[in-house]
Amino acid sequence: MAELKGEARASYVAAMFARIARTYDLMNTVMTGGQHHRWRSQAARLASVGLEGPALDIGTGTGDFAFALAKRPGIERVIGIDFVPEMVAVATRKVKRRKLHRPVEFFNGDALALPFPDNSFVCATSGFSLRNVIDLPGAIGEMARVVRPGGRVVSLEITPLERNGPFARLFRLYFHRLTPLIGGLLARYREAYTYLPRSVDLFPTADKLAAIMERAGLQNVTYKKIGLGTVAIHVGSKR
Numbered sequence: 001m002a003e004l005k006g007e008a009r010a011s012y013v014a015a016m017f018a019r020i021a022r023t024y025d026l027m028n029t030v031m032t033g034g035q036h037h038r039w040r041s042q043a044a045r046l047a048s049v050g051l052e053g054p055a056l057d058i059g060t061g062t063g064d065f066a067f068a069l070a071k072r073p074g075i076e077r078v079i080g081i082d083f084v085p086e087m088v089a090v091a092t093r094k095v096k097r098r099k100l101h102r103p104v105e106f107f108n109g110d111a112l113a114l115p116f117p118d119n120s121f122v123c124a125t126s127g128f129s130l131r132n133v134i135d136l137p138g139a140i141g142e143m144a145r146v147v148r149p150g151g152r153v154v155s156l157e158i159t160p161l162e163r164n165g166p167f168a169r170l171f172r173l174y175f176h177r178l179t180p181l182i183g184g185l186l187a188r189y190r191e192a193y194t195y196l197p198r199s200v201d202l203f204p205t206a207d208k209l210a211a212i213m214e215r216a217g218l219q220n221v222t223y224k225k226i227g228l229g230t231v232a233i234h235v236g237s238k239r
């Protein structure tokens, strides 16, 4: 459950993503009406514009953010890492099926202890994964560490709705009631899609996430909300 802490939470999250790896893409498409591809392209553009070199995507899952980065001019190669081998296997199978613009490789690895030297990448991105790590400042610190000076750290994440108007109430109904039902039907795992809205409720607001990025040493941290305010793209630069 989203309320679990520390290693117990990490084990729960890993087991859950292992179980939904094969239906993950279908669920994303159904839940977002296909918008998730556009959101990752937008975040990949913000991560890479004006930069040249390799990119890293953490919590890469089935790899779609890494593939969006590989389409960007200036990005020479992309590495995606995830701590769930079943996710890495799905992403790696996609590499063989796709006509890729640049090399993309996937590895098993922990976002909290990235297996790369300092200053290795021009950007480090996360798509919907920071909500799942047990140490958010630690994960952002690791992303900042492996990015070169002048590079960027980018998060694309579902963000808690801060106003309690009619749209927020409708979205809550959709997210907390309908999403678990769809997850039960398509992924055959309702609990994973009960965890999802709860994990968003527990995630920092967009302003608070920006402050955490700044405390990790990132500069000029900005964010924009998309998807009717339900998703935020945060961008910070390394000095």
Ligand SMILES: C[S@@+](CC[C@H](N)C(=O)[O-])C[C@H]1O[C@@H](n2cnc3c(N)ncnc32)[C@H](O)[C@@H]1O
Pocket: 013, 014, 017, 058, 059, 060, 061, 062, 063, 064, 065, 081, 082, 083, 084, 087, 109, 110, 111, 112, 126, 127, 128, 129, 132, 133, 134
């Ligand atoms: C919601 S999925 C996001 C997948 C993908 N980034 C996307 O844009 O759809 C979250 C992913 O983060 C991974 N993850 C969670 N904690 C992690 C950690 N500490 N290290 C590496 N991957 C992690 C999970 O295994 C899962 O594949």
